[in-house]
Amino acid sequence: MTPTFFAALSAVFGAALGSYLNVVLFRFGTGKSSLRGRSQCQHCKTALRAGDLVPVFSYVFLRGKCRYCRSHISFQYPVVEIAAAVLALLIYLQHPGFLVFSFWLLVWMILLFIAAYDTRYKIISASAFLPLGALALGFAAMQGTFFSGIMLSAPLFVASLLSRGRAMGFGDGFLELSLGWLLGLSAGLTALMLAFWTGGVVGIALLLSQKRYTMKSEVPLAPFLILGAAAVHFFHVDFFPSLPSLF
Numbered sequence: 001m002t003p004t005f006f007a008a009l010s011a012v013f014g015a016a017l018g019s020y021l022n023v024v025l026f027r028f029g030t031g032k033s034s035l036r037g038r039s040q041c042q043h044c045k046t047a048l049r050a051g052d053l054v055p056v057f058s059y060v061f062l063r064g065k066c067r068y069c070r071s072h073i074s075f076q077y078p079v080v081e082i083a084a085a086v087l088a089l090l091i092y093l094q095h096p097g098f099l100v101f102s103f104w105l106l107v108w109m110i111l112l113f114i115a116a117y118d119t120r121y122k123i124i125s126a127s128a129f130l131p132l133g134a135l136a137l138g139f140a141a142m143q144g145t146f147f148s149g150i151m152l153s154a155p156l157f158v159a160s161l162l163s164r165g166r167a168m169g170f171g172d173g174f175l176e177l178s179l180g181w182l183l184g185l186s187a188g189l190t191a192l193m194l195a196f197w198t199g200g201v202v203g204i205a206l207l208l209s210q211k212r213y214t215m216k217s218e219v220p221l222a223p224f225l226i227l228g229a230a231a232v233h234f235f236h237v238d239f240f241p242s243l244p245s246l247f
């Protein structure tokens with residue numbers, strides 16, 4: 001049982017969790033329970049067999065098409081599976097202890113779900129907030145980062161209040177509250193700046209490249225907030241080392 005073995009195991013487990021997240025993402029709002037019922041093709045409704053459901057590999061092997069009706073399989077499947085595998089691996093490398101690993105794995109799977117859900121449906125899933133908020137608040141109570149969350153999310157709440165949710169959704173404020181609790185002040189502020197920069201660049205690129213994108217089209221902010229959080233959590237980017245890390 002070498003660390004390499006556990007690292008590989010984490011990645012495989014992460015890919016399986018990503019596969020489950022995909023199922024939840026697609027069945028959301030269709031009234032079907034994500035736990036019951038067999039997975040089926042979105043188009044021809046053929047029940048999928050075990051060989052069609054291997055994370056990443058099935059998508060590559062089937063060249064992104066359904067085995068039965070040859071229709072296109074959403075690119076979301078392999079992207080979420082690969083992201084979940086990479087996250088689980090990074091978490092293991094950073095927090096190999098079982099309890100801490102489990103805590104961060106749970107947190108990051110919820111964050112990945114929120115990012116994918118916001119990209120797909122342009123809204124933050126309210127049902128993901130309760131577990132994320134509870135985990136983040138528990139963490140803040142132990143680490144003393146309670147005010148970091150309040151300070152970092154306050155500008156987002158004000159922006160959504162003033163614009164009545166048009167410039168920024170209230171969901172983004174709630175997400176930032178949890179991220180501030182989880183990251184602390186200096187890392188959280190760095191993550192927020194990274195989110196606005198990358199989100200701004202992508203937003204401008206979309207505006208220039210596609211005519212159907214207008215200033216009114218919402219570029220979802222949550223995936224960028226979460227990407228920024230990943231950069232500071234896993235790669236220790238910190239623009240404000242003089243600020244208190246925990247506050």
Ligand SMILES: [Zn+2]
Nearest residue numbers: 041044066069
């Ligand atoms: Zn099909």
